[in-house]
């Protein structure tokens with residue numbers, strides 16, 4: 001008989017399965033705590049579950065796991081994990097040490113279909129969506145690796161491989177698990193951020209379905225440039241994207257993060273900075289400036305430090321919060337836009 005992956009079931013679905021098998025439904029929460037909180041991958045370890053039920057579960061289910069196949073540590077302390085999935089695909093996650101906590105950048109797809117001109121993940125094309133379980137498992141595996149460390153893992157960013165809003169159901173479900181104590185995690189909704197290239201209808205849906213933070217990769221200030229850098233712009237141009245941001249329902253004190261990759265001679269000029277100020281009027285936002293991280297598969301270049309600073313200063317003078325994000329881990333190809341699962 002084929003096994004089912006227990007992690008592919010919601011709590012409700014698993015309760016139903018138990019009821020159908022003449023088991024009291026409250027056992028579902030007990031078993032899910034073992035799986036998600038204690039990260040148990042063996043039914044036999046569930047000591048408060050009767051032997052006969054453990055046996056029955058093992059007959060029907062497996063507890064899937066992703067396998068860390070390569071781990072690399074950067075000179076700046078960040079760590080890149082390559083995980084092997086059950087079908088021999090790979091995805092990467094990057095753990096970044098900050099002053100008093102860790103941030104983990106996770107992937108949502110194997111490869112990516114968006115085709116952004118500057119991104120290395122795009123060059124490998126799209127293989128498949130991750131299941132919600134494979135998304136959550138990246139967090140579990142890294143937490144396991146960090147055990148015994150004194151810094152807590154606080155921030156989760158969906159900014160790794162893939163476009164999270166193109167894998168909508170699985171991503172929303174995974175986030176729900178990460179912020180919900182029923183499953184043994186309890187990440188703050190302020191500390192989980194989903195980054196999108198701008199799939200407008202799914203942004204609107206997401207605002208209703210999930211309470212976590214939103215980041216939008218804008219990367220250009222006119223449609224011609226954005227069309228060239230990010231093909232999604234041909235479907236949802238800048239005006240539509242930013243009007244969605246303007247109307248995005250935000251909880252008090254929250255802002256949308258606008259990401260802007262600075263690429264030499266493409267979008268890094270004084271006129272671009274000024275135009276960005278105009279465009280973002282009325283968008284409750286903070287701006288992350290990401291100097292372009294070069295890789296072998298594209299000809300784009302990082303601007304020099306002085307133009308990056310000039311760009312930032314124009315935003316600040318216009319009362320925007322603008323932070324230069326120095327990507328970590330570039331020596332191990334773990335920086336923004338350098339993730340790839342082509343081994």
Ligand code: SAH
Nearest residue numbers: 119159163195196197217259292293336337
């Ligand atoms: N698909 C999502 C999340 C993945 S990319 C999105 O588009 O937002 C995460 C961020 O890295 C995006 O803001 C993207 O614009 C940026 N990025 C991609 N390649 C980069 C590179 N080579 N250098 C710097 N930033 C890059």
